[in-house]
Amino acid sequence: MIGEGQIGGRQLLLILFIMRATIGIAFLPIVTVAGPMEDAWLAGFGAAIGSALIALVVGSLSSKFPTQTVVEFAQELLGTVFGKIVSLIFLWVFLFVAAVDVRMYGEVLVTAFLPETPLFFVIAVMVVVSSYAAYQGIEVMGRTADFIFPVFVLMILTTTVAAVPSINWGRLQPIAAKGIRPILRASITPTFIALQVMTLPVLLPRVSKPEKATAYAVWAVVLASFLLIPTSIVTIGVLGADLASRSVFPFFNLARAVRISEFLERLEALVVFPWGLGLFVAVSIYLYCGAKSLAQVLNIKDYRPLIPPMAVVWVAMSIQVSADMFELGRFFLPEVLGPFALTLIAVPHGLLWLAYGVRKLKKKGN
Amino acid sequence: MCECKRMLCGLTLCLVLVTFTTGCWNRREPENLAHALGIGFDICDQGYKAYLQLSDSLGEETGGNGPQQDNFTSSFWALSATGRTPYEAIFNTAPFLTKELSVAHVGIVVISEELAKKGISPVLDTLERERTLRTTTRLFILEGDMEKMTQAQIPLESVSSIGISRAIGTIERERSILPVKYATTIIDCLAQPGKEPLIPKITLIDESDIEESSEEPNPKPPLKISGGAVFKGDRLVGWMDERETRGWTFLTNMTRRAVMSVKLPKSPEDPEDAEEEYLTVVISQVETELKAKKDGNGSEFALKIFADGRIEDKTAPGDFLRDRDKVASMNRRTAAAIQNDITKALKKAQSLNADVFGLGWLLYRTQYKQWQQVEDRWDEIFPNVAVDMDVRVDIRRSGLVNRVGAVK
Numbered sequence: 159m160i161g162e163g164q165i166g167g168r169q170l171l172l173i174l175f176i177m178r179a180t181i182g183i184a185f186l187p188i189v190t191v192a193g194p195m196e197d198a199w200l201a202g203f204g205a206a207i208g209s210a211l212i213a214l215v216v217g218s219l220s221s222k223f224p225t226q227t228v229v230e231f232a233q234e235l236l237g238t239v240f241g242k243i244v245s246l247i248f249l250w251v252f253l254f255v256a257a258v259d260v261r262m263y264g265e266v267l268v269t270a271f272l273p274e275t276p277l278f279f280v281i282a283v284m285v286v287v288s289s290y291a292a293y294q295g296i297e298v299m300g301r302t303a304d305f306i307f308p309v310f311v312l313m314i315l316t317t318t319v320a321a322v323p324s325i326n327w328g329r330l331q332p333i334a335a336k337g338i339r340p341i342l343r344a345s346i347t348p349t350f351i352a353l354q355v356m357t358l359p360v361l362l363p364r365v366s367k368p369e370k371a372t373a374y375a376v377w378a379v380v381l382a383s384f385l386l387i388p389t390s391i392v393t394i395g396v397l398g399a400d401l402a403s404r405s406v407f408p409f410f411n412l413a414r415a416v417r418i419s420e421f422l423e424r425l426e427a428l429v430v431f432p433w434g435l436g437l438f439v440a441v442s443i444y445l446y447c448g449a450k451s452l453a454q455v456l457n458i459k460d461y462r463p464l465i466p467p468m469a470v471v472w473v474a475m476s477i478q479v480s481a482d483m484f485e486l487g488r489f490f491l492p493e494v495l496g497p498f499a500l501t502l503i504a505v506p507h508g509l510l511w512l513a514y515g516v517r518k519l520k521k522k523g524n
Numbered sequence: 525m526c527e528c529k530r531m532l533c534g535l536t537l538c539l540v541l542v543t544f545t546t547g548c549w550n551r552r553e554p555e556n557l558a559h560a561l562g563i564g565f566d567i568c569d570q571g572y573k574a575y576l577q578l579s580d581s582l583g584e585e586t587g588g589n590g591p592q593q594d595n596f597t598s599s600f601w602a603l604s605a606t607g608r609t610p611y612e613a614i615f616n617t618a619p620f621l622t623k624e625l626s627v628a629h630v631g632i633v634v635i636s637e638e639l640a641k642k643g644i645s646p647v648l649d650t651l652e653r654e655r656t657l658r659t660t661t662r663l664f665i666l667e668g669d670m671e672k673m674t675q676a677q678i679p680l681e682s683v684s685s686i687g688i689s690r691a692i693g694t695i696e697r698e699r700s701i702l703p704v705k706y707a708t709t710i711i712d713c714l715a716q717p718g719k720e721p722l723i724p725k726i727t728l729i730d731e732s733d734i735e736e737s738s739e740e741p742n743p744k745p746p747l748k749i750s751g752g753a754v755f756k757g758d759r760l761v762g763w764m765d766e767r768e769t770r771g772w773t774f775l776t777n778m779t780r781r782a783v784m785s786v787k788l789p790k791s792p793e794d795p796e797d798a799e800e801e802y803l804t805v806v807i808s809q810v811e812t813e814l815k816a817k818k819d820g821n822g823s824e825f826a827l828k829i830f831a832d833g834r835i836e837d838k839t840a841p842g843d844f845l846r847d848r849d850k851v852a853s854m855n856r857r858t859a860a861a862i863q864n865d866i867t868k869a870l871k872k873a874q875s876l877n878a879d880v881f882g883l884g885w886l887l888y889r890t891q892y893k894q895w896q897q898v899e900d901r902w903d904e905i906f907p908n909v910a911v912d913m914d915v916r917v918d919i920r921r922s923g924l925v926n927r928v929g930a931v932k
Contacts, residue, residue, distance in 0.1 A: 194715065196889075270655050328882075328889055329712065335892035398712030401652070415708045417660045 163297030164366045167374045172303040173361070173443055174378035176310060177354045178209070179385050180436030183314060184262055186408040187351070187490050188390050192344035194399040197333045199390040204345030206383035209352035213379045215507055217372030219514065220359035224368035228359035229454040232506075235513035242455050247506045249451055251356050256444035257476035258489070260284055263437045264476070265483055266407055266430060282473050284434075288441035289469040292449065293462055296364045299442050306435045313432040314385070317409070317425055318392050321416045325395030346492035348386060350499035352379050354440070360447040406483065445469065558623040561600065562685025563614065565647050566636040566670040570606040572646070574613035575634075575674040576625075577602055577685045600683040602674040610650040628656040631689035633707065634664045634673065634726060640753060640760035648711050648758070659708040662692050665753035665760060668728025676728070676746035684746075688726070691749055700773045700782040701766040703752040714758055718884015718895070718902055722752040722772060725763060756878040764872055764880075771869030774829060774862055775881050775911075777812035784833075786857045788840055801840035805833040805858045805919060816887050817912075822898040823905050825883055827866070829915045833858060835922040843927040851919065859915040866913060874907045883909055 165173075182188070188205065189198045223231035228248055233241030264280040272280065291299055334341065358375050365371045393402050393412045405411040413425040446461075449468050453461035480486040488494060564575035578601045603620055607613030618625060633651065635644055644663075651657050666673055674684075681687030696704040703722040705713075713721040727748040752764040752772065764772065773779040788801040809832040817824040842850060873880050884902045887895040898905055 273655070326709075326712075328885070329716075331889035332892040397708060398715060400715030401708070401711055411659075415659050415706070417706070 162364065163295050164364055165296055165300030165361070166366050167370050169300035169303055170358075170361060170365050170371060171374040171378045171381075172307045173299065173439060174355065174358070174375055175382045176303055176307060176436045177357075177440040177443060178351060178379055178382035179310070179314075180433055180440055181259055181262070181351050181354070182348055182382060182386050183389055183409050184266065184407065184433050185490060186386070186390060186393060186402075187347035188344055188386050189393055189399075189402045189408050190405065191347045191490060191492055192340050192403075194403045195336075195340055195344060196330050196394060196399045197335075197341065198344050198394060198399070198402075199330075199387045200334060200341045201345035201348065202383055202387035202390065204342060205348035205386060206380045208345060208349030209355070209379040209383055210376050212349070212352045212503060213355045213358070213375040214372065215503070215511075216355045217358050217362075217375045219507065219510055220362045221368055221372050222514065225363050227363055227451060227454060228510075229451045231359075232510060235510055235517065244506045244509055245451055245455055247502065248356055248359070249448060249455070251353060251502050252444045252448040252451070253472065253475055254479070255353055256441055256448070256472055257479045258486070259437060259440055259444075260472070261476040261479050261486060263433055265486065266410065266433065269406065269483070270410060270426065271430070278473070278477060281476050284437060284441060285445075285469050285473050285476075288438055289445050289465050289472075291438070291442035292445035293465050296361070296446060299439065299446065302442070303439050306439055310432040310436055313428045314389065317413055317416070317428045318388050320418055320425060321392040321396050321412055323418070324416055325392060326398075327395060329395050329398045330391065343492055346496045347490050348383065350495050350503075353499045353502060355379060356503070357443055357447045360450055361443070406487065441472075445472065448472075556624055557626045558621055559626050559629045560614075561629055561683050562632045562634065562674070562688070563627070563630055564634040564636070564666070564670045564674050565610055565613070565639055567639045567642060568606050571608040572610045572613040572639070573604055573606045573670075574610060574617065575602060575604040575670055576614065576617055577674050577683060578621075578625075579683055600685075602671075604671065604674070610647050611654065614650075626656070627654065628658075630657055630661055630685075632662045632664060632685050634666050634670070636666050636670045637668075637760065640665045640723075640755075643758045644755075644760075645714070645758040648707065648714070651707050652711065659711065660706050662689055662724070663705070663707045663710055664688070664724050664726045664749075666726045666728065667763070668726075668747075673726065673728050673747065677743070678746060679743050688749060692724075695749065696780065698781045699750075700770050700779045701750045703769060703772060703778070713882075716882070716885050717888050717899065718879055718886075719882035720757070720878040720880050721755045722764065722769070722880040723755060724749065725751040725753045727751070752880075754873065754876050754878045754880055756876065761878055762872070762876040764869065767865050768869040768872050771862075771865035771867070772873075772880060774810065774812065775814065775827065775866050775869065777810070777814075779807065779810040779812075779831075782807040782810075783836070784858060784861050786854070786861050788838075788842075789853065789857075801838075803838045803854065803857075804836040805854075805917075806836050807831045807833045807858070807862070807917070814881075814883075814886060816883075816891055816894070818891070822887050822891070822894045823909050825886070825909065825911045827911050827913045827915075829859075829862065829913070831858075831862065831915070831917045833917055833919045835919060838928055841928040841930070855917045855919055858917040858919065862915050862917065863913050866911075866915075870911060874909070877903060877907050879906050883911075 188201050192198065220228065229245040232244045235241065236244060260281050263284060264277045267280050268275060268277055291302060355375055358371065362368050362371045389409055393408045396412055396415050397405065397408065402408045410426060410429050413429045416425055445465060445468060449461040449464040452464055458464070480489065558578045560576040561579050562577040566573045566575070579599065603617050605613055605616035607616045614627065633647065635647060651659055651661065676684055678684045678687045692704060695702045702724045704724065710721045710723060713719055729745060729748055750766050752769045753760050754762045754764055770782055784805045784807060785802045786805055788803055790798060811830045813828040815826045816822065817826055884906065887898065
């Protein structure tokens with residue numbers, strides 16, 4: 159399997175970081191989902207802890223089987239038929255999350271820049287480009303992440319720093335005066351966006367040092383959560399808690415409201431550009447993981463021929479995933495996304511961990 | 525060699541592609557666009573009336589050194605239309621336009637007094653929602669006729685909207701007679717508990733004969749940008765004049781520079797009927813510290829202001845170099861002048877029962893528990909709020925001379 163290539167630990171970290179940061183900053187759910195909150199940035203810590211836990215649960219199981227993807231070890235643990243059924247849950251996650259991600263990117267572009275362009279076109283272009291990267295294999299995606307990461311972070315930090323002079327620090331007060339419940343509520347959605355970590359069990363066998371992959375994944379989600387803290391601080395500091403929480407794309411609105419001087423304003427491109435880059439990495443990874451696991455479920459040797467038909471499904475799915483912006487927005491409410499993501503993470507991993515535990519006990523018994 | 529050729533091909537391709545990225549990125553050609561530079565909103569029987577100040581997108585660019593500017597003739601067109609919503613009103617100008625309307629360059633939005641009294645939320649909502657309008661536009665409340673305002677020609681400016689948005693920058697830096705804000709700030713202000721907006725005011729001067737005056741050799745100023753419109757919620761309830769606005773800037777730490785004339789004390793040897801003598805102090809570097817008193821039940825506040833100033837002129841003789849007491853007395857007098865401004869502003873706000881200083885908001889931010897107790901009664905508490913003022917002014921330099929020249 160050497161022909162398929164490998165990625166380094168750093169590349170895995172960057173891939174997972176970009177995937178999580180893109181979606182976390184695009185909607186900035188941390189400031190929108192729990193109503194107006196001056197201290198929403200505190201939820202960044204909650205999200206860091208929560209997503210780190212998810213990464214641990216997902217990663218530590220997978221690293222027990224460093225040469226197998228989730229499809230392979232699920233069959234080993236649960237038997238062929240049941241294992242394949244569980245792997246289908248993973249496949250569903252890849253398809254669904256990727257569809258929502260691309261849809262959101264499409265919505266940003268259609269809402270803010272290209273109101274006359276059909277959503278289909280924006281989405282299809284993104285998926286086609288990503289499927290090319292997925293076709294080229296994991297090594298290419300790893301290097302793409304290497305290349306995109308500095309641009310991605312630099313642009314987001316530039317926007318953030320450019321907004322600092324416009325901050326009215328009073329808008330960030332009071333801090334933690336309304337108790338811990340709203341903060342916890344605000345951290346639910348950013349935490350469960352870590353559903354993306356479920357790509358790790360497919361990527362892990364391709365990482366050069368699989369035993370360290372979990373640590374990299376945890377670092378990736380924690381760092382991406384911490385990126386939410388400065389971005390939400392500037393967003394609330396510039397827009398105010400109310401406008402920030404009403405915004406469909408708060409970080410984008412922030413860039414609109416920043417005016418460094420009479421001639422230096424309109425920084426929106428700096429926000430949308432990294433989203434496009436980040437989403438490219440994310441979608442190609444989902445496509446790769448989806449095609450790879452589907453190939454293994456169906457016992458096909460090469461995953462590549464599956465990519466073009468899957469890309470078509472991805473495009474159709476991301477258009478069908480919600481009728482309008484309101485439905486998409488509702489999906490990110492804590493009471494919707496929370497149980498949804500929790501089920502998708504807990505059910506397969508509960509089963510797999512249980513089977514693993516039983517097997518361990520049996521071995522000891524013998 | 526092959527590698528070299530590929531590099532060359534790649535570079536050439538890059539260069540060719542770069543040329544596509546220049547200029548307009550879509551098919552909206554500048555010659556087909558009419559740019560609105562300022563929008564005015566008023567109410568009418570149908571709902572809203574929008575006044576656009578349009579500029580020819582080509583004319584504005586070339587007008588810079590053309591003959592137009594020399595005569596200060598206007599290069600804009602004022603157009604209005606009505607609609608049931610602000611957006612519809614803007615859009616209804618389309619039948620009168622031969623070009624596509626672009627609102628991406630709107631720098632100022634002016635709202636009439638009548639509309640402001642009815643509520644400005646619908647206009648703010650349009651500003652927030654529309655993707656090419658910006659929340660970094662400046663908002664004004666107009667006292668006077670909107671139609672005349674949009675047609676007014678400001679001397680030295682080709683388009684009055686551009687002039688007004690330029691003036692804002694200057695005013696913010698050097699005058700402190702206007703509550704300078706972006707629309708974002710006002711939108712945010714409406715959402716904050718215990719804080720009401722104070723929005724810049726434009727006053728139309730000499731409404732009757734603007735058209736005549738523009739033909740006179742020396743045109744009169746058509747409008748005045750100073751003072752503030754006091755809001756309660758999103759509705760206009762009153763005005764603040766320049767001094768009150770200056771008091772507001774002192775209290776809210778928005779002062780960058782203020783010109784204060786301070787009355788000089790009469791010396792005993794002056795005759796009874798001597799004229800009042802004044803000293804002009806320019807205040808710079810103001811630091812305001814406003815705190816809600818811990819034991820004040822939410823109705824007592826402490827204000828500390830440290831201001832630096834310099835003397836700009838003085839109408840009576842006197843020497844500051846040798847007489848240190850005089851400096852101290854001058855500091856005290858300037859401080860009292862600042863205090864008077866603040867008191868005036870506070871009284872006005874209290875009489876209108878509109879907390880434009882955000883005293884309630886301060887409670888909300890710093891003493892959340894206290895705020896929860898007074899939140900529902902804030903309208904009753906605010907008119908009786910007491911602010912303890914401790915204003916300290918240090919006049920540190922007297923310009924290039926230290927005493928008034930001797931007249932012999």
